[in-house]
Amino acid sequence: MSAPRMEVHAFGLRFANPVLTASGTFGYGSELAGSCPLTALGGLVTKGISLAPRAGNPEPRICETAAGMLNSIGLANVGLRAFLEEKLPFLRDCGTRVLVNFFGETEDDYLRCAEGLSGHGPGIDGLELNISCPNVKAGGLEFGVVPEVAGRLCERVRGATDLPLVVKLTPNVTDVVALARACVQGGASGLSLINTLRGMAIDARTRRPRLARVFGGLSGPAIKPVALRLVHEVARARLGVPIIGIGGIMSGEDAAEFLLAGATLVQVGTASFVRPDAAARVAEELLGYCAAQQVSDVSELTGALA
Amino acid sequence: MRFFTAKVVESQDLGGAYSWLCLEGCEALAAASPGQFAMLRGWPGHDPLLSRAFSVLSTGPGTAEFLIRRVGRGSGLLGAARPGDPIRVVGPLGRGFPVATPEVTELLVAGGCGLAPLYFAARRAQAEGRRVRLLYGARQSCELVLADVLRARGVELQTATEDGSAGERGLVTALLERELAASTAGLRVLACGPEPMLRATREVARRHGVPCFLSLESPMACGVGACLGCAIPARDRPFLYVCKDGPVFAAEEVWP
Ligand SMILES: Cc1cc2nc3c(=O)[nH]c(=O)nc-3n(C[C@H](O)[C@H](O)[C@H](O)COP(=O)(O)OP(=O)(O)OC[C@H]3O[C@@H](n4cnc5c(N)ncnc54)[C@H](O)[C@@H]3O)c2cc1C
Ligand SMILES: Cc1cc2nc3c(=O)[nH]c(=O)nc-3n(C[C@H](O)[C@H](O)[C@H](O)COP(=O)(O)O)c2cc1C
Ligand code: FES
Numbered sequence: 001m002s003a004p005r006m007e008v009h010a011f012g013l014r015f016a017n018p019v020l021t022a023s024g025t026f027g028y029g030s031e032l033a034g035s036c037p038l039t040a041l042g043g044l045v046t047k048g049i050s051l052a053p054r055a056g057n058p059e060p061r062i063c064e065t066a067a068g069m070l071n072s073i074g075l076a077n078v079g080l081r082a083f084l085e086e087k088l089p090f091l092r093d094c095g096t097r098v099l100v101n102f103f104g105e106t107e108d109d110y111l112r113c114a115e116g117l118s119g120h121g122p123g124i125d126g127l128e129l130n131i132s133c134p135n136v137k138a139g140g141l142e143f144g145v146v147p148e149v150a151g152r153l154c155e156r157v158r159g160a161t162d163l164p165l166v167v168k169l170t171p172n173v174t175d176v177v178a179l180a181r182a183c184v185q186g187g188a189s190g191l192s193l194i195n196t197l198r199g200m201a202i203d204a205r206t207r208r209p210r211l212a213r214v215f216g217g218l219s220g221p222a223i224k225p226v227a228l229r230l231v232h233e234v235a236r237a238r239l240g241v242p243i244i245g246i247g248g249i250m251s252g253e254d255a256a257e258f259l260l261a262g263a264t265l266v267q268v269g270t271a272s273f274v275r276p277d278a279a280a281r282v283a284e285e286l287l288g289y290c291a292a293q294q295v296s297d298v299s300e301l302t303g304a305l306a
Numbered sequence: 307m308r309f310f311t312a313k314v315v316e317s318q319d320l321g322g323a324y325s326w327l328c329l330e331g332c333e334a335l336a337a338a339s340p341g342q343f344a345m346l347r348g349w350p351g352h353d354p355l356l357s358r359a360f361s362v363l364s365t366g367p368g369t370a371e372f373l374i375r376r377v378g379r380g381s382g383l384l385g386a387a388r389p390g391d392p393i394r395v396v397g398p399l400g401r402g403f404p405v406a407t408p409e410v411t412e413l414l415v416a417g418g419c420g421l422a423p424l425y426f427a428a429r430r431a432q433a434e435g436r437r438v439r440l441l442y443g444a445r446q447s448c449e450l451v452l453a454d455v456l457r458a459r460g461v462e463l464q465t466a467t468e469d470g471s472a473g474e475r476g477l478v479t480a481l482l483e484r485e486l487a488a489s490t491a492g493l494r495v496l497a498c499g500p501e502p503m504l505r506a507t508r509e510v511a512r513r514h515g516v517p518c519f520l521s522l523e524s525p526m527a528c529g530v531g532a533c534l535g536c537a538i539p540a541r542d543r544p545f546l547y548v549c550k551d552g553p554v555f556a557a558e559e560v561w562p
Contacts, residue, residue: 024533024534025528025532025533026532027531027532031530031531031532032530032532034307035307035308035309035396035530047534055543055544055545056534056537056544056545057537058537058539059524059536059537059538059539059545060524060525061525061534061535061536061537062525062526062527062533062535062536063525064354064355064356066353067352067353067355068355069355069356069527071527071533071535073533073534073535076534076537076545220352220355221352221355250352270355270527272528272532273356273357273527273528273532273533274347274352274355274356274357275309275394275396276309276396276528276530277309
């Protein structure tokens with residue numbers, strides 16, 4: 001049998017394979033490029049960008065938990081302008097697809113950021129809209145929890161850019177399908193899920209929370225079952241856009257599980273901290289899985305749950 | 307920075323919850339300078355999930371040594387590693403101590419497992435024929451690990467313990483105060499240890515007008531500047547990152 005076909009098409013883009021890196025776990029692309037060959041990836045997603053630079057939260061910002069970690073980085077980033085001037089040149093011919101993750105605290109922030117990231121040609125192939133961010137005007141409630149709010153944001157951002165627009169959903173909601181549907185009706189080209197699960201860790205001896213901000217986002221192998229369930233729920237709703245599955249992927253088989261649950265692409269996050277070449281290895285292992293399972297085209301796996 | 311699998315050639319329990327670990331297959335660490343570190347994991351699977359940061363203690367042909375204080379699960383597993391065990395390594399990482407010119411005399415101040423980068427600095431200074439002095443403090447004598455090795459190798463060493471079981475009774479910063487009161491000419495202070503000790507060291511050096519460099523710790527996920535988890539408050543901007551801007555900082559750069 002010839003080698004399995006790993007190429008996938010989604011949102012009008014061709015990806016060399018279905019494995020991307022997840023936002024916030026691979027810097028702006030150059031940090032880990034020396035240890036993780038970018039050409040071995042389907043693509044990379046940058047750290048979340050906002051209009052103005054953000055310093056981030058007080059420390060401690062991270063702590064390890066059972067088979068996972070909590071983070072409250074606070075969306076620290078260099079801001080739109082420095083991203084375009086200092087980070088984009090590297091991404092222009094980095095050898096893989098680039099999705100730029102972005103967010104705002106008001107609708108206007110989101111719009112201006114989307115506009116600012118558009119029209120640069122190579123280096124930005126698509127946008128990933130992070131809606132799990134506190135809405136300052138709505139008293140800090142996340143944009144991503146009320147379907148009408150999320151749908152309206154998507155609609156407005158859709159009008160501000162011609163780039164493929166993937167909307168990244170938070171798992172911290174009761175009805176993920178309602179949110180997903182609102183985003184697709186608002187014009188989302190695809191959906192990525194999941195972002196981190198809200199969590200907390202306490203040091204019993206000092207009686208203190210382990211994170212300065214008390215609550216943080218849980219990621220890593222611990223969240224995989226929850227992520228698979230959410231991906232599958234959204235896939236079963238057949239909303240007509242590709243899904244990017246994210247959450248605790250450490251191996252090629254983990255990636256295959258997300259494809260079977262209904263995803264077209266996957267992202268590897270926390271695993272890149274465990275070993276910098278994790279995403280490239282997941283891609284390689286997925287190829288091995290396909291060969292062993294006599295899958296001739298990786299796209300056959302999407303939604304192929306028995 | 308490289309990512310590779312090394313192998314334990316020798317491991318020793320030094321007492322006082324310290325282990326000494328010698329790895330082979332570490333050619334990539336040959337270029338490490340004192341103060342730089344590596345992310346290590348010596349266990350299969352995902353428990354613990356993240357690798358752990360350790361300062362390079364010294365390097366030899368193809369080898370690298372580490373001093374491990376066993377404080378939890380990750381350091382416990384590394385400390386218990388046996389010859390032949392594979393250890394995954396990312397390194398060398400971070401910014402080490404500034405390069406010393408021949409006119410500079412380094413005064414090294416170590417607290418507990420903060421010895422590791424200063425041991426490396428002391429050996430480097432000796433190799434380059436520069437005079438170097440080390441002030442080394444711990445809670446009790448059994449925690450003054452490798453002091454005998456350093457003495458045997460001719461490093462000028464003064465020790466202090468909080469319980470008075472070895473060296474002078476008291477804190478290592480008292481030794482520093484006395485040294486700086488005697489003379490400050492051409493001196494540069496390099497320090498590593500618990501945060502209260504580093505803050506006190508900075509204060510003593512500042513009072514005597516001596517340049518001071520601190521090697522800091524913080525929780526780390528990636529060690530390479532990708533996660534932004536290792537922030538520490540800084541003077542000229544809100545935060546610096548221990549893994550890429552440090553772990554060695556000029557004392558006045560941090561903790562405003
Ligand atoms: C740049 C850098 C260089 C380092 N160099 C060395 C070195 O050369 N030798 C060495 O022994 N250690 C060094 N450390 C500290 C080492 O990384 C930690 O002790 C280790 O990560 C603890 O992991 P664990 O799984 O054993 O403990 P965990 O299970 O993570 O923690 C167990 C307990 O230990 C406490 N703890 C965690 N970190 C530390 C710490 N840094 N110091 C004291 N207690 C802690 C925790 O609060 C907890 O109560 C360095 C750290 C950094 C950031
Ligand atoms: C340290 C850290 C920083 C993150 N930063 C972002 C971010 O800026 N934007 C975003 O949309 N998601 C961010 N995430 C979420 C990840 O992209 C991913 O959705 C989540 O970690 C789950 O995947 P994993 O279990 O493979 O890590 C971050 C995650 C971590 C651990
Ligand atoms: S440990 Fe990840 S940025 Fe420093």
